[in-house]
Amino acid sequence: MTSLLRKVAWWLRRRRKEDQLLEELQFHLDEETEERRAAGLTEEQARRAARRDLGSVPRVLEETRPLWTWSALEQLAQDSRYAARMLWKAPVFTIVVSLSLALGIGASTGLFSFVDALLLRSLPIHEPERLVQIRVVPVLPGGLKKPMETFERRVFDDVRGRSDVFAAAVGFWPVDRPLITIDGAPEPDREVQFISANFFRDLGVAPILGRPPEAADDDVAIVSARWWRSRFGGDGSVLGRSLDVNGRLFSIIGVAPPRFHGFRVEYSADLWLVSNSQPIALGLIARLAPGVTATQASGAMDGYFRQHLLPRFKGAEQIETEALPAGRGLSNLRDQYRPALLALLALVLVVLLTTCSNVGNLLMLRNAVRARELAVRAALGAGRHRLAMQCLVESTFLAAIGCALGLAFARWGVSVVAGMLPLPAVPDSLTFYTDARTVGFAIVVSLIAALLFGLAPAWRATDVDLAGSLRTSQSGTQPRRARRMGRALVACQVAFCVVLLVAAGLFGRTLRNLSQVDIGYSTDRLLQVSIDTRIAGYQKGQVGPAVRLLLDRVSAIPGVRSVTSLRNAVMRHSGTSVAVNLPGLQRRGDEMWEGAHVGPSFFETMGIDLVRGRTFNAQDFASDRPAYVINEAFARHYFPGEDPVAREIGIVGIVEDVRFHGVREEIVPFMYQKLPTEPDRVNTLLVRVESDARAVVPQIREAVLGVHPRLFTGIRSLGEDIDRDIVLERMVALISGFFSGLGLLLASIGIFGVASYTIALRTRELAIRLALGAGRWSVVRESLRDTMVVFGLGLAAGTAAAVAVVRIGASLVADLLFGLTATDAANITGAAAVMVAVAAAACVLPAHRVTTVDPLVGIREP
Amino acid sequence: MARTDASRVELLRGTLDLLILRTLLPGPSHGHAIARHIQRTSEDLLQVETGSLYPALYRLEARGWVAASWARSDKGKRARYYRITAQGRRQLITERSKWDAFARAMGLLLKPLDGEGR
Numbered sequence: 001m002t003s004l005l006r007k008v009a010w011w012l013r014r015r016r017k018e019d020q021l022l023e024e025l026q027f028h029l030d031e032e033t034e035e036r037r038a039a040g041l042t043e044e045q046a047r048r049a050a051r052r053d054l055g056s057v058p059r060v061l062e063e064t065r066p067l068w069t070w071s072a073l074e075q076l077a078q079d080s081r082y083a084a085r086m087l088w089k090a091p092v093f094t095i096v097v098s099l100s101l102a103l104g105i106g107a108s109t110g111l112f113s114f115v116d117a118l119l120l121r122s123l124p125i126h127e128p129e130r131l132v133q134i135r136v137v138p139v140l141p142g143g144l145k146k147p148m149e150t151f152e153r154r155v156f157d158d159v160r161g162r163s164d165v166f167a168a169a170v171g172f173w174p175v176d177r178p179l180i181t182i183d184g185a186p187e188p189d190r191e192v193q194f195i196s197a198n199f200f201r202d203l204g205v206a207p208i209l210g211r212p213p214e215a216a217d218d219d220v221a222i223v224s225a226r227w228w229r230s231r232f233g234g235d236g237s238v239l240g241r242s243l244d245v246n247g248r249l250f251s252i253i254g255v256a257p258p259r260f261h262g263f264r265v266e267y268s269a270d271l272w273l274v275s276n277s278q279p280i281a282l283g284l285i286a287r288l289a290p291g292v293t294a295t296q297a298s299g300a301m302d303g304y305f306r307q308h309l310l311p312r313f314k315g316a317e318q319i320e321t322e323a324l325p326a327g328r329g330l331s332n333l334r335d336q337y338r339p340a341l342l343a344l345l346a347l348v349l350v351v352l353l354t355t356c357s358n359v360g361n362l363l364m365l366r367n368a369v370r371a372r373e374l375a376v377r378a379a380l381g382a383g384r385h386r387l388a389m390q391c392l393v394e395s396t397f398l399a400a401i402g403c404a405l406g407l408a409f410a411r412w413g414v415s416v417v418a419g420m421l422p423l424p425a426v427p428d429s430l431t432f433y434t435d436a437r438t439v440g441f442a443i444v445v446s447l448i449a450a451l452l453f454g455l456a457p458a459w460r461a462t463d464v465d466l467a468g469s470l471r472t473s474q475s476g477t478q479p480r481r482a483r484r485m486g487r488a489l490v491a492c493q494v495a496f497c498v499v500l501l502v503a504a505g506l507f508g509r510t511l512r513n514l515s516q517v518d519i520g521y522s523t524d525r526l527l528q529v530s531i532d533t534r535i536a537g538y539q540k541g542q543v544g545p546a547v548r549l550l551l552d553r554v555s556a557i558p559g560v561r562s563v564t565s566l567r568n569a570v571m572r573h574s575g576t577s578v579a580v581n582l583p584g585l586q587r588r589g590d591e592m593w594e595g596a597h598v599g600p601s602f603f604e605t606m607g608i609d610l611v612r613g614r615t616f617n618a619q620d621f622a623s624d625r626p627a628y629v630i631n632e633a634f635a636r637h638y639f640p641g642e643d644p645v646a647r648e649i650g651i652v653g654i655v656e657d658v659r660f661h662g663v664r665e666e667i668v669p670f671m672y673q674k675l676p677t678e679p680d681r682v683n684t685l686l687v688r689v690e691s692d693a694r695a696v697v698p699q700i701r702e703a704v705l706g707v708h709p710r711l712f713t714g715i716r717s718l719g720e721d722i723d724r725d726i727v728l729e730r731m732v733a734l735i736s737g738f739f740s741g742l743g744l745l746l747a748s749i750g751i752f753g754v755a756s757y758t759i760a761l762r763t764r765e766l767a768i769r770l771a772l773g774a775g776r777w778s779v780v781r782e783s784l785r786d787t788m789v790v791f792g793l794g795l796a797a798g799t800a801a802a803v804a805v806v807r808i809g810a811s812l813v814a815d816l817l818f819g820l821t822a823t824d825a826a827n828i829t830g831a832a833a834v835m836v837a838v839a840a841a842a843c844v845l846p847a848h849r850v851t852t853v854d855p856l857v858g859i860r861e862p
Numbered sequence: 863m864a865r866t867d868a869s870r871v872e873l874l875r876g877t878l879d880l881l882i883l884r885t886l887l888p889g890p891s892h893g894h895a896i897a898r899h900i901q902r903t904s905e906d907l908l909q910v911e912t913g914s915l916y917p918a919l920y921r922l923e924a925r926g927w928v929a930a931s932w933a934r935s936d937k938g939k940r941a942r943y944y945r946i947t948a949q950g951r952r953q954l955i956t957e958r959s960k961w962d963a964f965a966r967a968m969g970l971l972l973k974p975l976d977g978e979g980r
Contacts, residue, residue, distance in 0.1 A: 006924060021916065024893060024942045027935075028912060031894040055913045063917040067924045 010068035017068045021061065029054055058381040075386070079393040087397060093366055094398070097359050100749075101402025101449065103742050104355025106409030108348045109442040111735070113414060115341050116437055117265070117429035118334060124260050126204025127287070128327030130167075132294050133263075134159065134284040135324060136305050138316035147322070148309070150281040156196065158304065159284060165300045167289045168202035171195065171282030172262065172272075175713060179701060180271070181244040182231075190227065192245060192271045193262055196282060199272065200256070203285075210239045210254030213274040220274050221250040225258040226428075227270040245273060247709040261428045265331035268428035281534075285326050298323040336815075340732050343813050344739075347503050351739050352449060354496040358746040360453035361489040361753065363395065367461035368483075374461055387462040395454025396447070403446035407434060410442070417734055422723035460485055487790045490750040494794025494835065495801055497743035501831035502802040504733075504740035506817060509827065511733040513819030514726045520658025521607040523718040525693050528569060529554075529685040529700060530714040537710070544678045546707060547599070553703040554687060559696045561688045564606075565599035567675060569684045571721040573661050578671055580628070582649045585638050593634070595671040596660060597679070602672070603629070603655060605688045613645035613653030616674045626650045627674055631657045634669035663725050664818055686718075693717055732816060747794075747835070748842035755787040755846035766850060767858025776851050783850045784843055791839050799832055878910065878918050879927075880961060883946055883954040886928060890945040892935065893919060919944060927953050 010017055032050035037043060087094045122128040137147045150173065151159075160169040173194040180187040200212035200222065209228070213220050221243065223232065232238040232252075242251040250273050261268030263285060288297055298321045310319045331337075367374070374387060411432040418430035432438070531550075533543045547565050554563045568576055578595030602608075603615040611632060620627040628651045635644055635654050644651045657667045675682065685704075689696045697715055704712040723730075759766070766779050774782075803823075810822040820827065885891065885899050896919075897910040922928045927950035935941040946954070 006926070010924070020942070021920070023940070025912070025916065027892070027939060027941050028894045028897075028916075030939065053912065055911065060913055060916050063913070064920045067917075067920050 007068070014068045018061065018065070021064055022057075025054065025057060025060065056381045062381060062383075075389070076393065079390045080397070082390060083394040083397045086394060090366070093362065094401070096749075097362055097398050098401040098405055100355055100359050100362070100746060101399060101446070102405030102409050103746075104352045105399075105402050105406030105442055105445050105449065106413060107351050107739060107742060108445050109406055109438055110410035110414045110417075110432060111341075111344055111348045112441045113410065113432050113438050114429060115345065116441075118331065118337055119341065120328070121437070122327045123263070123329050124205070124257060125327070129325070130288045131203075131326040132286055132288060132297060132323035133326040133330055134169075134286055134298075134301070135322040136309055137320040137322060138310070138313035139318040139320065150283050152281055155308065156282050156284060158308075159286060159301070162301070162304075163289065165289055165292055165297050166286040168198065169284060169286040170199045170202050171284055172199065173282050174264065174267065174269075175245070175273075178246050178714065179712065182241075187231075187243075190270045191261075191264075191267045192273065193264075193269045194282075195272045195274060197274050199274075200254075202287065205257060205260055207254035208257050209236060210252070212254060217253070217274050218276045219248065219250050220253045221245075222254045222256050222272040223252055224256050224261055224268075224270040228255045243271075245271070246712055247705055248275070250275075259428065259433070263326060263330045265329040265334065265429055266427050268426075283330075286323070288323075294323040294325065337728060339812055340728055340816050343503070343809070343816065344732065344735055346809075347500060347736055347739050350496050350499055351742055352445065353452075354493050354500070354743050354746045356449050356453040357489040357492040357496070358750055359398070359449075360457055361486045361493075361750055363391075363453065363457040364460065364486045364489070365753065365757065367391070367457055370461070378462070384462045388458040391458030391461055392450070392454050395450045395458070399446040399450035399454075402449070403442050406446070407439065407442050410438070413738070417731065417738070420734055421727055421731055422720065456485060487754060487786075490747075490754050491790050491794035491797065493743075493747040493750040494791055494839070495798030497740070497747040498795060498798025498831055498835050499802045499805060500736070500740040500743035501834055502806065502828055504736040505827040505831050506806075506813070506820065506822060506824070507729070507733040507736045509820055509824075510816065510818045511726070511729050514663055514729055517659065517663050517818075519663060519722075520656060523722060525689045525691070526606070526718040527687040527689060527693055527697070527700065528571075528716050528718055528721060529687060529704065529712075530569065530716075531683060531685060531704060531711045532713050533681045533683075533711065536708040538681075538708075540680045541678055543680065543682055544676075546711075547679070547682050550685065550704060550707050550711075551599070553706065554685065554700055557696060557699045557703060559690045559692070560700075561690050562601050562605040563685060563687045564602040564604075565675065565682050566602060566684050566686065567597040567679065567682060569721075570606075570660060570686065571662060571718060571725055573725075578673060580626070580650075580671075582628075582651070584644075584647060584649060593669045593671055594660070595673060597673050597675045599675045599682075602686070605686050606658075607688070608658055609656045611654045611656055612643065613651070615653050615655070616672075620652070620674050621677065624677070627652050629653045629655055629672040631655055631667075631670040633657050633667050634671060637669045663722055729816070729818070744834075744838050748838050751787060751791060751839050751842040752846065754790055755784060755843050756849070758786045759783050759846050759850055763853060763858050767853050767855045770853060770858070771855035780847045780850050784847060787843060787846075795832060795835055795839075798835070799828060802828055802831065877961070878914060879922060880954070880957045881908075881910075882915075882918060882922060882944075883927060883950055883957070886944055886946040886950070887954070890933075890943040892941040892943050894941075896944070922950070926950075 029050050032053055033046045036046035036049050041049065125131065133149070134151075135147045135149050136151075151171075153171075156169065156171045159166065175192040175194060178190075178192050180190055180192070195213075197213045197215050197217055200207065201214075206212065207222060208225060210222075213222065223238065228234055228238055232241070238252055238255065240251060240253075242249050244250075256272070261270070262272070263283075286297070288294065292300075301323075302319075302321045305321045306319050310316060313319070378384070378387060411434065414430060414432035418426045421430070533546065536546075538546055551563055551565060554560060576595050576597070577592040579592040598616070600616065600618070600621055603610065613629075615629055616627060630644065630651055630653075632654060638644070639647075645653060655672075657670075659665045659667070660670060687696070687700060701712055701715060762783060766783055769779055769782070770776070806822040806828070813822055881900050882896060885896050885903075891899070893915060897912070897915055900908055900910050919928070919930075923930055923944070927947060928944045929947050930942050930944050932940055933943045
């Protein structure tokens with residue numbers, strides 16, 4: 001305690017303390033001189049001997065000072081001032097390094113924000129960890145599981161009633177591509193969900209404006225904060241306005257808090273609707289009652305669901321109830337995205353390492369320029385530790401600038417990537433927020449980077465050869481070891497870059513392969529109209545006439561070539577499993593195959609060519625006699641070597657193989673069944689139009705709404721559906737391409753640096769060679785030899801690393817690739833070739849300098 | 863004159879504090895005199911470097927083991943005189959017993975073997 005008091009007292013009088021010490025040392029010096037003079041030395045000799053004996057006064061000061069200073073802090077302040085001054089004095093260096101760092105840090109932070117949104121962050125809801133999604137999974141024959149995620153209102157009410165298990169339960173139902181109009185003007189696509197009236201209240205999500213819906217509310221709407229700002233001016237006048245969704249009016253009563261976009265991670269809702277009559281079915285989110293675990297909850301509900309739902313699933317023997325954590329949102333893609341995100345995280349780490357080696361090398365070069373200054377400071381008594389510390393402070397400063405710029409870059413980069421994805425509305429997960437999480441991440445990354453790129457150069461630079469550095473007139477040469485380290489760093493950049501190129505090649509070619517997949521029919525001018533006969537309230541017996549009326553009206557629209565109906569949508573992975581027993585068809589056990597229920601003129605509309613027999617005709621649709629159309633794969637697999645049509649077992653025709661549910665789908669045995677005369681539901685119309693699809697879209701919408709105001713749920717071209725189907729691949733390809741571009745930029749800066757530096761050092765020698773008659777080209781070759789060695793080593797190391805990485809990671813990324821394997825040799829060769837080309841380009845300027853050296857001038861250079 | 867460098871003994875870490883405290887036991891003294899006294903008393907075996915003497919003096923002062931004040935030297939110059947405090951005396955006693963134990967232990971361990979070096 002007393003020592004602390006003394007310390008404060010001394011600190012307050014630190015100036016006087018220092019004077020005191022100086023005076024004391026002067027006294028010591030005087031005494032010493034006196035003594036020596038008494039021993040017989042001359043005045044001058046005595047003074048000099050005493051001086052030598054005393055040693056370095058600054059050093060004594062330096063060592064004693066900590067007693068009255070908070071030295072670490074004060075040194076830091078001093079170093080900071082010094083670092084700021086030094087960076088200010090070398091603006092080009094500072095800018096290049098900060099930009100470099102900004103790219104690396106920004107890339108990592110941008111990716112982090114996405115990973116965070118998709119995998120880590122909890123939704124802005126009260127106690128998100130207590131929320132579960134209820135799913136029921138019927139176990140079908142053959143172990144097939146098709147989870148059921150939506151339930152009718154009665155089930156929802158029953159689940160809400162189980163207060164012993166759940167504290168609350170809320171329901172939501174996404175509306176597929178609704179038509180929204182505000183004051184008569186149509187709105188661009190928005191993600192819209194019907195919700196149960198208690199949704200906001202029971203989730204603990206309080207509107208920032210207005211009020212949450214109440215049980216008594218009908219036809220009311222809540223809008224998201226971002227839509228409120230962008231569309232409604234962000235002020236109170238939004239309350240009470242009404243909007244038209246698929247022909248029904250809703251009045252806005254509240255604005256959801258920022259960053260709340262419902263439970264579906266990939267589809268950020270901007271509009272929530274409460275209506276007494278809708279929806280028919282609800283996704284279920286429940287809050288566990290205190291003390292109840294998710295396992296207990298699913299166990300408790302098991303009996304209920306078995307009793308009520310098991311009879312619904314034809315052929316299902318068992319039914320499993322699941323209560324899955326919902327606090328981080330629901331995502332069908334999470335499992336699919338995880339390997340992609342992990343792969344991108346690995347890549348961004350490589351980008352960061354490239355940045356660090358690039359910056360490390362630049363620092364090393366700069367410290368070489370400053371060798372003399374450092375030597376002077378060392379000679380004046382600065383310890384190595386202190387000098388290294390100073391270099392690290394400078395690195396931290398650079399990292400801080402890089403961090404700030406990096407955040408801006410991340411924001412920009414994320415919006416660019418999001419904008420390049422074919423999504424109608426940007427999901428919230430692809431929006432960069434400058435919040436505590438991203439800023440914290442950026443700071444941590446920057447500090448790690450500062451240590452990575454700063455430590456080695458600091459240590460090298462402060463390994464000062466005092467006498468040598470002070471004596472030499474040249475200030476630009478580096479000690480040999482430092483130069484070697486700089487080259488090693490450039491080789492590292494090249495190696496990292498090759499790895500990035502290999503990855504970008506894999507994902508880029510995957511995307512190209514996917515977009516070139518022959519799906520078997522033309523998606524040109526093919527529109528997919530989503531309708532919902534259940535929401536419209538049609539019972540069995542009403543669906544058939546309604547659909548027939550609809551087909552008539554749509555086909556009457558000018559510009560529509562043909563139209564068909566089918567039960568489930570195309571290209572949305574909404575597969576149906578079918579199984580029929582036909583004589584002569586060998587089914588193995590409970591085996592089922594893919595299939596679809598299609599209406600009249602389906603094959604003509606889709607443009608699927610007939611191979612044998614015929615497609616469904618009017619008689620087929622009029623009668624109950626079974627008729628099937630199979631694809632070639634089906635015929636090959638189940639009727640090898642024979643003609644199933646000729647057997648007259650109900651198979652009326654064979655059509656060519658197409659990809660029906662998704663671009664990446666394998667060609668599998670596929671069976672088309674005709675829609676029954678009186679179907680229980682129909683979800684899709686397919687419309688092939690003559691020319692401009694956009695002109696026809698509103699008319700089709702009008703026609704559907706004309707049949708029933710609630711029948712229409714959306715319209716989209718099949719091309720859009722396919723784009724959505726490969727959105728993940730597109731994103732991965734985009735980001736990895738972006739990363740490899742960064743890598744190339746950094747590596748070429750590095751190569752350029754090495755080439756220019758070695759040539760600058762050897763200008764004189766090269767001039768002499770030229771003067772002695774050496775050919776220009778041989779001199780260029782000679783001058784670039786060092787650079788080539790560095791580059792060659794990096795290329796070899798990078799290729800080897802890439803080969804190793806793809807070997808190890810092959811199984812991890814296998815699902816992300818299409819049409820090639822990770823170990824694809826051509827891809828690796830291609831990456832190496834790109835690297836060579838870019839390196840050659842980076843050498844052009846330095847090489848050009850060599851050829852322009854004037855021997856007479858060059859020789860005179862120091 | 864001082865002995866040659868080769869015969870000098872490197873001062874062990876931490877022993878300088880002990881030596882200073884002991885030197886100040888008879889009465890106050892200034893830095894230069896302390897250095898001289900240590901050098902002479904050790905028959906020139908130990909030479910205290912200024913670079914470490916003054917930081918050590920300030921450190922002792924900071925710990926409260928010595929107190930310092932300015933006074934005139936015998937030649938009439940202003941000098942900073944150090945005086946051992948009661949706390950310093952106690953410290954000296956503990957340090958000295960520790961040192962004695964250490965020296966005894968070292969002596970026992972390094973005792974020449976019979977016949978060694980003959």
